[in-house]
Amino acid sequence: MKLTINGEKKEVASESMTVTELLANQGVEMPDMVSVQINGDFLERETFDSRAVRDGDEIDFLYFMGGGSRE
Amino acid sequence: MIDFTQSQLERYSRHILLNSVGVEGQLKLMNSRVLIIGAGGLGAPAAMYCAAAGIGTIGIVDADAVEVSNLQRQIIHFTEDIGSLKVTSAREKIEAINPDVTVEPVRAFVKASNIEGIIDGYDFVIDGTDNFATKFLINDACVMKRIPYSHGGILRFNGQTMTVLPKESACYRCVFHKPPPENMIPTCSEAGVLGAVAGMLGTIQAAEALKYITGAGEVLADALLTFDALPMNFRKVKLQKNPKCAVCSEHPVITELIDEQQIVCDLKK
Ligand SMILES: [Zn+2]
Numbered sequence: 001m002k003l004t005i006n007g008e009k010k011e012v013a014s015e016s017m018t019v020t021e022l023l024a025n026q027g028v029e030m031p032d033m034v035s036v037q038i039n040g041d042f043l044e045r046e047t048f049d050s051r052a053v054r055d056g057d058e059i060d061f062l063y064f065m066g067g068g069s070r071e
Numbered sequence: 072m073i074d075f076t077q078s079q080l081e082r083y084s085r086h087i088l089l090n091s092v093g094v095e096g097q098l099k100l101m102n103s104r105v106l107i108i109g110a111g112g113l114g115a116p117a118a119m120y121c122a123a124a125g126i127g128t129i130g131i132v133d134a135d136a137v138e139v140s141n142l143q144r145q146i147i148h149f150t151e152d153i154g155s156l157k158v159t160s161a162r163e164k165i166e167a168i169n170p171d172v173t174v175e176p177v178r179a180f181v182k183a184s185n186i187e188g189i190i191d192g193y194d195f196v197i198d199g200t201d202n203f204a205t206k207f208l209i210n211d212a213c214v215m216k217r218i219p220y221s222h223g224g225i226l227r228f229n230g231q232t233m234t235v236l237p238k239e240s241a242c243y244r245c246v247f248h249k250p251p252p253e254n255m256i257p258t259c260s261e262a263g264v265l266g267a268v269a270g271m272l273g274t275i276q277a278a279e280a281l282k283y284i285t286g287a288g289e290v291l292a293d294a295l296l297t298f299d300a301l302p303m304n305f306r307k308v309k310l311q312k313n314p315k316c317a318v319c320s321e322h323p324v325i326t327e328l329i330d331e332q333q334i335v336c337d338l339k340k
Contacts, residue, residue, distance in 0.1 A: 033251050037308070062308065063229070063231070064251050
């Protein structure tokens with residue numbers, strides 16, 4: 001299926017895949033550090049294992065970033 | 072024009088020349104109050120540009136003292152400031168850049184019990200902190216008190232920022248829900264950052280504060296700007312308010328400020 005991931009068009013070999021599987025497929029090393037948005041909706045982390053991604057989905061992986069000052 | 076001295080007209084001439092700032096915008100800046108939480112990698116450039124811009128009152132919150140390892144990116148602090156309080160060092164530089172600015176130093180770490188009092192009365196808040204617990208706390212407090220703020224995060228060569236207009240645009244919790252599990256935070260040896268990346272991000276945060284106050288352009292609301300300085304790619308991810316957000320939705324679950332578990336990257340350990 002064809003997906004748009006972080007603004008880039010990508011072809012994924014499988015026709016059915018959960019978000020957890022997609023994260024692994026895309027080589028995301030620390031899925032716990034990623035928030036996932038599909039077609040404008042943010043997923044609850046608990047649904048990563050069950051939510052299927054579909055052909056044409058626009059998916060954003062947004063990473064936790066700290067930085068700045070120890071406050 | 073009578074509100075400006077000759078020296079102020081000269082000092083701010085490059086702002087006054089901008090159509091969307093002008094005399095009116097400059098007056099707004101001079102009558103505004105901006106709070107910078109954290110006088111570190113993000114807070115340093117943010118404070119310096121706010122000072123140079125003639126923000127009337129700059130509050131700066133930090134409890135730490137300057138260490139030699141800060142100097143690679145926290146450009147408001149100089150070698151001779153090692154050992155001094157960051158708020159003292161920052162105050163001296165802000166006043167040296169622009170004596171028109173009133174500095175309100177707050178020697179503290181923000182926590183659930185003090186943050187409301189600290190942010191009260193400011194027009195805009197800049198989050199320049201490094202840990203997720205405080206980032207969520209700043210978000211929740213600013214949403215509850217309806218104070219617009221700029222979120223900022225940096226890691227290695229990457230940066231991200233969003234501007235939150237409470238109840239109007241997506242907040243940090245709309246996107247990230249809750250702090251990541253402790254064992255997932257990158258260890259300190261991995262969590263370096265290129266100094267100039269902190270400068271880029273903190274400067275964007277200052278620009279957002281100046282835009283918000285003057286009304287120039289559109290702030291980075293309902294969007295997360297992320298960049299990777301290695302290929303130097305910038306991307307703006309469109310966001311929308313999460314109808315199930317724990318703090319900014321119609322029926323928030325979080326109605327009181329809480330201290331999330333503190334997870335800090337501390338190079339001394
Ligand atoms: Zn929210």
